[in-house]
Amino acid sequence: xxMQNKNYIGIDFGGTNIKIGCFSANLKLLWKTSIPxxxxxxxxxxIDRIADVIKEMASKKNTPLxxxxxxxxxxxxxxxxxxxxxxxCANLPKFINVPISRMLWEKLGKPVILENDANTACFxxxxxxxxxxxxxxxxxxxxxxxxxxxxxxxxxxxxxSGNAAELGHMIVNVNGRLCxxxxxxxxxxxxxxxxxxxxxxxxxxxxxxxxxxAVLEKNGQITCKDVYDHLAEGDKLAKKITDETAExxxxxxxxxxxxxxxxxxxxxxxxxxxxxxxLDRIKYYFKQHVWKLKQEDDIEICFAxxxxxxxxxxxxxxxKDL
Amino acid sequence: xxMQNKNYIGIDFGGTNIKIGCFSANLKLLWKTSIPxxxxxxxxxxIDRIADVIKEMASKKNTPLxxxxxxxxxxxxxxxxxxxxxxxCANLPKFINVPISRMLWEKLGKPVILENDANTACFxxxxxxxxxxxxxxxxxxxxxxxxxxxxxxxxxxxxxSGNAAELGHMIVNVNGRLCxxxxxxxxxxxxxxxxxxxxxxxxxxxxxxxxxxAVLEKNGQITCKDVYDHLAEGDKLAKKITDETAExxxxxxxxxxxxxxxxxxxxxxxxxxxxxxxLDRIKYYFKQHVWKLKQEDDIEICFAxxxxxxxxxxxxxxxKDL
Numbered sequence: 001x002x003m004q005n006k007n008y009i010g011i012d013f014g015g016t017n018i019k020i021g022c023f024s025a026n027l028k029l030l031w032k033t034s035i036p037x038x039x040x041x042x043x044x045x046x047i048d049r050i051a052d053v054i055k056e057m058a059s060k061k062n063t064p065l066x067x068x069x070x071x072x073x074x075x076x077x078x079x080x081x082x083x084x085x086x087x088x089c090a091n092l093p094k095f096i097n098v099p100i101s102r103m104l105w106e107k108l109g110k111p112v113i114l115e116n117d118a119n120t121a122c123f124x125x126x127x128x129x130x131x132x133x134x135x136x137x138x139x140x141x142x143x144x145x146x147x148x149x150x151x152x153x154x155x156x157x158x159x160x161s162g163n164a165a166e167l168g169h170m171i172v173n174v175n176g177r178l179c180x181x182x183x184x185x186x187x188x189x190x191x192x193x194x195x196x197x198x199x200x201x202x203x204x205x206x207x208x209x210x211x212x213x214a215v216l217e218k219n220g221q222i223t224c225k226d227v228y229d230h231l232a233e234g235d236k237l238a239k240k241i242t243d244e245t246a247e248x249x250x251x252x253x254x255x256x257x258x259x260x261x262x263x264x265x266x267x268x269x270x271x272x273x274x275x276x277x278x279l280d281r282i283k284y285y286f287k288q289h290v291w292k293l294k295q296e297d298d299i300e301i302c303f304a305x306x307x308x309x310x311x312x313x314x315x316x317x318x319x320k321d322l
Numbered sequence: 323x324x325m326q327n328k329n330y331i332g333i334d335f336g337g338t339n340i341k342i343g344c345f346s347a348n349l350k351l352l353w354k355t356s357i358p359x360x361x362x363x364x365x366x367x368x369i370d371r372i373a374d375v376i377k378e379m380a381s382k383k384n385t386p387l388x389x390x391x392x393x394x395x396x397x398x399x400x401x402x403x404x405x406x407x408x409x410x411c412a413n414l415p416k417f418i419n420v421p422i423s424r425m426l427w428e429k430l431g432k433p434v435i436l437e438n439d440a441n442t443a444c445f446x447x448x449x450x451x452x453x454x455x456x457x458x459x460x461x462x463x464x465x466x467x468x469x470x471x472x473x474x475x476x477x478x479x480x481x482x483s484g485n486a487a488e489l490g491h492m493i494v495n496v497n498g499r500l501c502x503x504x505x506x507x508x509x510x511x512x513x514x515x516x517x518x519x520x521x522x523x524x525x526x527x528x529x530x531x532x533x534x535x536a537v538l539e540k541n542g543q544i545t546c547k548d549v550y551d552h553l554a555e556g557d558k559l560a561k562k563i564t565d566e567t568a569e570x571x572x573x574x575x576x577x578x579x580x581x582x583x584x585x586x587x588x589x590x591x592x593x594x595x596x597x598x599x600x601l602d603r604i605k606y607y608f609k610q611h612v613w614k615l616k617q618e619d620d621i622e623i624c625f626a627x628x629x630x631x632x633x634x635x636x637x638x639x640x641x642k643d644l
Contacts, residue, residue, distance in 0.1 A: 078616040087616070136482040150581075152481075157474055159583020160458040160620075164474075166580040169613060171573050172496050182614030183576070251493050254505070258488040259472075259581045261481025291491055292504030294400040294409070298482075 007063050009054060009110075010316030011073040012117060015039060015091025018046075020053060021312035022063050025320065027128055031061040032312060039091070043098045051107035070322045071104060071112045072315030074120030081162025084114040090180075113318050115156075117311060119165065121268060121304075122149020123156050124314030129306040130266045137264050138256040139304070140168065140249075142271035146188040152260050156318075167259075168192070172251050191248040193224035193271045200227050200241045210237035228274035246278060250285025253301055257290065268304035279303060329385050331376060331432075332638030333395040334439060337361060337413025340368075342375060343634035344385050347642065349450055353383040354634060361413070365420040373429035392644045393426060393434045394637030396442030403484025406436040412502075435640050437478075439633060441487065443590060443626075444471025445478050446636030451628040452588045459586050460578040461626070462490065462571075464593035468510040474582050478640070489581075490514070494573050513570040515546035515593045522549050522563045532559035550596035568600060572607025575623055579612065590626035601625060 007030060012019040014037060021032035035053055038046065058065050076089045084101020086092075101112040115123075122131075122139035131137040137151040146168025150157040157164050168188040169181055176185025189195055200222050204213050212235065215226050230238035253265050272278070283301050290296050304310060329352060334341040336359060343354035357375055360368060380387050398411045406423020408414075423434040437445075444453075444461035453459040459473040468490025472479040479486050490510040491503055498507025511517055522544050526535050534557065537548050552560035575587050594600070605623050612618050626632060 134482075152474060152479055152486075153477075155475075157479075157582060159474075160456075160585045161583065163616070164581065164583035166583075169580045170492070170577045171611065172493060174494050174569065174573050174611075179613075183611060247496065251496050255492045255577070258491045259486065260479060261483065261486035261488075263482045289493065289496075289505060291501075294485070 006069055007067045008316040008319045009068055009071040010120070010312035010314065010319065011050065011071065012120065012311030012315060013037070013073055013075040014117070015076070015089070018050060019308070019312050020050070020057070021309065021316060022058070022061065022068070023313065023316040027313060027317055027320070029309070029313075030063055031057055032309070033057055037092075039094060042094045043100070043103070047100065047103045047107065051104060054108060065108070068108070068110055070319035071108060071110050072115065072120065072317070072319035073100065073104065073112060074115050074117035074311050074315045075100065077116045078163055079114060079116070081114050081116065081158070084112060086114070111319075111322055113315075113322050115315065115318055116147070116149070116162065116165075118147025119149040119156055120314035120318065121147070121310040122151065122165075122266075122314065123317055124306055124310035124312070125266055125268065125304050126151045126156075126314075127317045128313050129310060130302055130304050131264060134263045136260060136262045137266060138167070138260060138262040139266045139268065140252070141269035142191070142193055142249075142267060143269040144192060144194045146192045147269075150260050151262070157260070167252065167256060170252065170255055172248060172255070187248055187252045191245045191252070193269070196227055196241060196245045196271070197222050197224045199244065200237065203237055203241065208237045211235050212237055224271055225273065228278070231274070231277060242274075242278065243281060246281030247285045247289075249282045250287075251289050253282065253286045253299075254290045257296060257299060262299065264300045264302060266302055266304050268310060272303045328391055329389045330638040330641040331390055331393040332442070332634035332636065332641065333372065333393065334442065334633030334637060335359070335395055335397040336439070337398070337411070340372060341630070341634050342372065342379070343631065343638060344380065344383065344390070345635065345638040349635060349639055349642070351631070351635075352385055353379055354631070355379055359414075361416060364416045365422070365425070369422065369425045369429065373426060376430065387430070390430070390432055392641035393430060393432050394437065394442065394639070394641035394644075395422065395426065395434060396437050396439035396633050396637045397422065399438045400485055401436060401438070403436050403438065403480070406434060408436070433641075433644055435637075435644050437637065437640055438469070438471070438484065438487075440469025441471040441478055442634075442636035442640060443469070443632040444473065444487075444588075444636065445639055446628055446632035446634070447588055447590065447626050448473045448478075448636075449639045450635050451632060452624055452626050453586060456585045458582060458584045459588060460489070460582060460584040461588045461590065462574070463591035464513070464515055464571075464589060465591040466514060466516045468514045469591075472582050473584070479582070489574065489578060492574065492577055494570060494577070509570055509574045513567045513574070515591070518549055518563060518567045518593070519544050519546045521566065522559065525559055525563065530559045533557050534559060546593055547595065550600070553596070553599060564596075564600065565603060568603035569607045569611075571604045572609075573611050575604065575608045575621075576612045579618060579621060584621065586622045586624060588624055588626050590632060594625045
């Protein structure tokens with residue numbers, strides 16, 4: 001039994017599931033579990049369940065509560081991270097101004113650090129994944145939205161209230177397509193997984209010929225995975241849609257380079273399942289769009305390596321740094 | 323006579339002039355001077371002259387060389403800043419791979435820190451100007467090009483080789499107007515002083531009616547100052563051109579917010595001579611373009627306060643932090 005007070009809990013709090021992991025001081029995974037979020041139960045009930053699950057697992061897995069030194073939790077934003085308060089979240093309608101760090105501390109008696117979920121995943125990749133042994137990294141997670149995190153000189157870049165690194169909402173087309181965030185021409189409104197699928201659907205509605213039309217008719221929708229599956233089969237519309245997504249992501253890499261000059265840009269999230277064809281296109285468009293003033297061959301654009309565990313590892317690593 | 327070894331030299335190395343200032347440990351200006359760059363003389367001769375001027379002024383102004391602890395120098399990039407080597411610069415054609423820090427150290431016997439000139443001006447405003455008492459700031463200088471600097475958590479953000487914060491080269495229109503840097507649709511290609519003037523000239527060539535046409539015919543060119551002078555007189559084209567510049571700068575502020583979440587965004591450079599009409603328009607377009615997910619009323623967009631001395635103050639302050 002590991003009895004020293006030196007383990008760390010990492011929580012990845014999503015709209016659908018809550019992942020919880022327990023890690024040793026050297027970030028070895030001791031146990032992990034996942035529960036449905038059931039956000040409709042409201043903040044009190046959800047946070048009670050998180051605390052109960054941690055207590056139950058801690059006891060069952062021989063890492064009793066006394067061995068847990070601190071807890072890290074990643075949630076969607078925006079939040080007042082320094083105060084541990086979740087302001088609001090699209091996927092968690094009942095979670096408004098929830099002092100999540102204090103509530104968990106009251107249940108567990110451990111210090112709690114709240115961080116943006118893209119930042120926790122970024123920090124996980126930085127300490128244990130694609131970003132090991134570098135000091136400057138930019139991280140993107142391509143899903144329904146585009147999350148981002150920045151490591152600058154070995155540290156997570158926070159900004160004045162912890163809401164830095166919303167790079168998916170950088171505008172790449174002034175007065176372009178309208179994003180759900182209220183801005184026009186953001187990266188996210190073109191290149192997230194859901195918007196990639198949406199652009200394909202719109203193209204078919206506008207009369208584009210594609211085998212994706214049959215998918216739309218059969219399933220009532222097109223997913224980003226459908227687009228990449230059809231890309232592999234040589235479908236022309238799938239190629240066009242993928243190129244547009246990759247071009248915007250390539251430009252995003254140019255802009256990220258000009259912001260914090262990372263050594264690596266790391267992509268994560270469901271969309272990286274598209275594999276090498278997507279990565280190669282992003283690299284191609286980066287080279288097409290980046291300036292010629294200075295060679296930028298040193299920057300590496302790659303995929304994340306930790307998969308879904310990045311969030312709990314990063315949250316635990318942040319708890320360790322508390 | 324100030325004899326303790328505690329003064330600092332700040333150098334602002336431009337394509338036309340080299341400004342040199344000597345500052346006490348609390349960054350009080352002891353003396354300053356300016357010499358023509360005469361870049362055509364080549365690196366050896368230019369750096370010899372800088373060293374000679376410093377020695378001469380130090381002796382004349384009762385701050386003998388023994389009292390100088392370190393030297394900071396700001397130059398246009400790109401450079402290998404950590405090594406003190408200027409790689410190349412559009413306005414200094416003979417300066418290719420010049421080890422400027424080592425050369426100055428050999429002449430003066432003092433440690434030398436090399437930094438991007440926009441970064442030194444940014445740091446100057448941060449320690450002694452518009453950025454006093456905050457921890458996160460983004461700085462833009464609007465001139466021939468658009469330089470930028472980022473202060474994150476109280477420190478100048480450097481990036482992996484000191485070339486971070488090239489925010490003027492963020493792309494805001496994928497495949498937009500071609501910039502001198504080789505990219506398309508950069509902020510700089512729309513909103514720098516020279517490109518603002520250029521867009522006015524192009525509009526007149528394309529047939530737009532404006533009193534600026536007489537200026538073009540008389541002087542053979544239109545300057546950015548001409549555009550703002552005519553804005554004050556109610557010229558319609560000047561208003562259109564100013565609005566376009568301000569809109570791109572407003573979007574630049576949105577993107578800067580989403581990168582490092584500063585408390586303040588500070589504009590400097592010749593173009594801020596346009597005054598309140600320009601600043602008000604930038605603020606207007608920022609509000610128009612920024613997301614609605616979260617109130618962003620806390621961020622302040624303002625002008626720099628130190629004028630042309632920001633560069634030498636910042637370079638001296640960086641030398642002090644060595």
